[in-house]
Amino acid sequence: xxxxxxxxxxxxxxxxxxxxxxxxxxxxxxxxxxxxxxxxxxxxxxxxxxxxxxxxxxxxxxxxxxxxxxxxxxxxxxxxxxxxxxxxxxxxxxxxxxxxxxxxxxxxxxxxxxxxxxxxxxxxxxxxxxxxxxxxxxxxxxxxxxxxxxxxxxxxxxxxxxxxxxxxxxxxxxxxxxxxxxxxxxxxxxxxxxxxxxxxxxxxxxxxxxxxxxxxxxxxxxxxxxxxxxxxxxxxxxxxxxxxxxxxxxxxxxxxxxxxxxxxxxxxxxxxxxxxxxxxxxxxxxxxxxxxxxxxxxxxxxxxxxxxxxxxxxxxxxxxxxxxxxxxx
Amino acid sequence: xxxxxxxxxxxxxxxxxxxxxxxxxxxxxxxxxxxxxxxxxxxxxxxxxxxxxxxxxxxxxxxxxxxxxxxxxxxxxxxxxxxxxxxxxxxxxxxxxxxxxxxxxxxxxxxxxxxxxxxxxxxxxxxxxxxxxxxxxxxxxxxxxxxxxxxxxxxxxxxxxxxxxxxxxxxxxxxxxxxxxxxxxxxxxxxxxxxxxxxxxxxxxxxxxxxxxxxxxxxxxxxxxxxxxxxxxxxxxxxxxxxxxxxxxxxxxxxxxxxxxxxxxxxxxxxxxxxxxxxxxxxxxxxxxxxxxxxxxxxxxxxxxxxxxxxxxxxxxxxxxxxxxxxxx
Numbered sequence: 001x002x003x004x005x006x007x008x009x010x011x012x013x014x015x016x017x018x019x020x021x022x023x024x025x026x027x028x029x030x031x032x033x034x035x036x037x038x039x040x041x042x043x044x045x046x047x048x049x050x051x052x053x054x055x056x057x058x059x060x061x062x063x064x065x066x067x068x069x070x071x072x073x074x075x076x077x078x079x080x081x082x083x084x085x086x087x088x089x090x091x092x093x094x095x096x097x098x099x100x101x102x103x104x105x106x107x108x109x110x111x112x113x114x115x116x117x118x119x120x121x122x123x124x125x126x127x128x129x130x131x132x133x134x135x136x137x138x139x140x141x142x143x144x145x146x147x148x149x150x151x152x153x154x155x156x157x158x159x160x161x162x163x164x165x166x167x168x169x170x171x172x173x174x175x176x177x178x179x180x181x182x183x184x185x186x187x188x189x190x191x192x193x194x195x196x197x198x199x200x201x202x203x204x205x206x207x208x209x210x211x212x213x214x215x216x217x218x219x220x221x222x223x224x225x226x227x228x229x230x231x232x233x234x235x236x237x238x239x240x241x242x243x244x245x246x247x248x249x250x251x252x253x254x255x256x257x258x259x260x261x262x263x264x265x266x267x268x269x270x271x272x273x274x275x276x277x278x279x280x281x282x283x284x285x286x287x288x289x290x291x292x293x294x295x296x297x298x299x300x301x302x303x304x305x306x307x308x309x310x311x312x313x314x315x316x317x318x319x320x321x322x323x324x325x326x327x328x329x
Numbered sequence: 330x331x332x333x334x335x336x337x338x339x340x341x342x343x344x345x346x347x348x349x350x351x352x353x354x355x356x357x358x359x360x361x362x363x364x365x366x367x368x369x370x371x372x373x374x375x376x377x378x379x380x381x382x383x384x385x386x387x388x389x390x391x392x393x394x395x396x397x398x399x400x401x402x403x404x405x406x407x408x409x410x411x412x413x414x415x416x417x418x419x420x421x422x423x424x425x426x427x428x429x430x431x432x433x434x435x436x437x438x439x440x441x442x443x444x445x446x447x448x449x450x451x452x453x454x455x456x457x458x459x460x461x462x463x464x465x466x467x468x469x470x471x472x473x474x475x476x477x478x479x480x481x482x483x484x485x486x487x488x489x490x491x492x493x494x495x496x497x498x499x500x501x502x503x504x505x506x507x508x509x510x511x512x513x514x515x516x517x518x519x520x521x522x523x524x525x526x527x528x529x530x531x532x533x534x535x536x537x538x539x540x541x542x543x544x545x546x547x548x549x550x551x552x553x554x555x556x557x558x559x560x561x562x563x564x565x566x567x568x569x570x571x572x573x574x575x576x577x578x579x580x581x582x583x584x585x586x587x588x589x590x591x592x593x594x595x596x597x598x599x600x601x602x603x604x605x606x607x608x609x610x611x612x613x614x615x616x617x618x619x620x621x622x623x624x625x626x627x628x629x630x631x632x633x634x635x636x637x638x639x640x641x642x643x644x645x646x647x648x649x650x651x652x653x654x655x656x657x658x
Contacts, residue, residue, distance in 0.1 A: 010580035012587045014418070016425045016634075023418035023585065029546040038382050039545070043417055045374035050422050052642060053367050054635045054653050060423045064410040071400010081393040088372055089343070089352035093379050094389045096345045216368070217358040251339035256352065258341045305345075306383045313381060324383050 020047040033325040069208040077169060079113050083209045086110060086255035087218070099236055100301040104146050105291045109257040111239045114167040115159060115229065119180040125277070127194040128181040134163040134196025137284045138269060138277055143189040143230065144291050150189030151292060154232035157182055158193065160225075165201025192277065197266060197284055198224035200249050213254070220254050223247035230290065236298035242288055264288060349376040362654040398537040406498060408442050412538045415439060415584035416547070428565055429630040433475050434620045438586040440568045443496040444488060444558065448509040454606070456523040457510040463492040463525025466613045467598060467606055472518040472559065473620050479518030480621060483561035486511055487522065489554075494530025521606065526595060526613055527553035529578050542583070549583050552576035559619065565627035571617055593617060 011022045023043050030036040049055070070080045085091045091110050099108045122128065143151045159180035161167050168178045183191045205213060205220035213220050224247045230238040243250065243263045250258060269283040299322060306324040310317040318327035340351045352372050359365040378384070399409045414420045420439050428437045451457065472480045488509035490496050497507045512520045534542060534549035542549050553576045559567040572579065572592045579587060596614045603610040628651060635653040639646040647656035 012580050013589050014585050019418050019422050027545045041378050041381050045378045049370050049374045052370050055423050057427045067410050068400050068403045071397050074397045081396050089348050093348050094384050097383055098386045216356045251341050256343050260342050
């Protein structure tokens with residue numbers, strides 16, 4: 001790049017106190033307004049972090065080496081930076097920001113690293129798990145909009161571990177998908193299937209993130225849960241999960257995903273469900289009524305929240321492609 | 330780790346507004362007070378960054394993929410995270426925090442990634458560069474303390490690029506160190522050597538950091554400079570550099586390293602230096618008087634700055650191993 005082509009405000013003599021505004025000015029030629037705003041906040045917080053901790057050169061180097069190790073261990077089947085984001089509470093925060101929910105809808109939670117795109121589409125009542133050691137569980141759910149109207153033909157991804165707490169993709173020698181499926185809701189919004197009772201399991205903790213958890217004296221466990229992902233045109237994508245009540249890790253999830261509204265009691269089928277779904281009366285049962293939010297309602301809520309957040313910073317906001325940038329006009 | 334052994338405050342139902350305090354509580358069992366404080370500030374700023382930008386899930390993923398690429402390209406001879414820290418102004422900021430300088434001393438600047446530990450110890454007047462295309466430059470310096478007393482027998486690392494703007498280590502086929510040396514100051518604090526006139530050069534920009542610079546419409550160049558590193562018992566380690574005045578990149582250094590007090594005029598030897606150092610009168614000359622700060626003075630200044638910084642956060646400070654932690658007593 002020819003420097004004479006690039007106009008940058010002159011800068012020199014940068015100190016602890018003026019470096020931040022100058023780095024932000026150095027990035028001021030960026031033509032992507034959103035990128036420029038994101039970088040501005042990134043630099044401000046990165047610098048404030050160093051100033052407030054009085055970060056030493058040695059600690060800085062330890063931090064950079066840690067990030068290097070996190071990058072090095074990433075592979076096609078492992079994303080250690082997502083894991084790091086998960087245990088720092090960033091993943092659940094970003095999900096909450098990007099997918100705001102009105103009070104009468106199903107809350108979202110962390111996606112986690114084990115969703116795949118290879119699950120088979122199954123029919124109502126099909127077994128999604130073939131682990132003979134799992135406790136058989138009947139799952140019966142409904143899907144509605146915030147007005148209580150059934151949502152038909154939504155694409156629903158469901159995934160869970162086997163009885164040892166491992167997802168299919170964690171086995172090098174697996175033959176195909178198991179413990180996961182894609183279902184469609186029927187005209188009444190109902191979808192149902194046979195699964196196994198979820199069990200708690202540790203997130204991968206043999207890498208740098210595991211080492212960090214150890215230094216912080218934190219355990220790596222997630223409470224028993226089953227993942228659900230809903231896609232239907234006109235509705236905001238919902239990534240969520242159901243958690244079993246009274247799990248030993250219910251209030252200390254390593255990735256901060258548990259929400260009271262997503263904690264469920266596993267019950268027994270009883271006479272009604274036993275007859276309707278052809279299982280014994282004491283067969284384990286899990287039921288849930290999911291509620292999706294429309295795209296329009298989500299966008300409106302997201303924009304409203306953006307305006308409040310930038311207002312708190314004393315900035316006028318302009319929404320570009322659904323995301324806020326400061327309005328300089 | 331047995332969860333019953335680990336006491337964590339119960340947490341659930343984490344929202345955009347309460348996630349931060351809860352993640353900080355989750356880390357509260359960490360026994361290293363300094364680590365706990367650094368993580369507290371890291372989590373606070375990471376979360377505020379997401380809240381203030383209303384970071385989208387897509388942007389979050391783009392960011393994590395970028396960091397993964399930065400980690401992947403790191404090797405024994407390339408540290409892309411240092412480069413990223415450099416172009417975000419973090420490196421120079423951390424140096425300024427960790428090595429505070431009183432007004433009458435030589436300022437520090439970025440180390441950069443090209444210092445090595447293999448430079449040969451040379452005698453006064455030796456040539457440190459063997460590039461026949463470089464412009465010969467006589468460098469004559471003194472080293473003193475803040476009271477003006479000469480510092481004898483300090484270890485001084487000096488390194489510069491060749492005339493094409495490349496350090497020796499950037500050549501796969503190099504035979505040994507060149508453009509670098511270790512010198513010792515004499516009883517008058519003097520050290521002198523023959524070098525070549527520094528030239529501007531780009532930082533490595535064929536990786537993810539280079540891509541980022543491009544999006545930000547920033548050039549990757551550093552102005553012409555020569556690196557110096559001083560070590561002497563009882564004095565704070567000084568990492569610095571001298572920059573040539575009127576370099577095209579003097580006020581837009583890609584890594585924010587230039588300070589006015591480190592910008593020098595390259596002159597001519599003239600009759601006095603010509604006779605004393607046995608060069609022609611029009612031989613290029615660079616002179617500089619470096620001033621080191623004592624360890625004691627640096628520690629006192631660092632602690633004073635730490636107290637001010639934590640005071641600004643409304644926290645009482647306790648200094649542990651030279652670094653601040655909040656004092657809860």
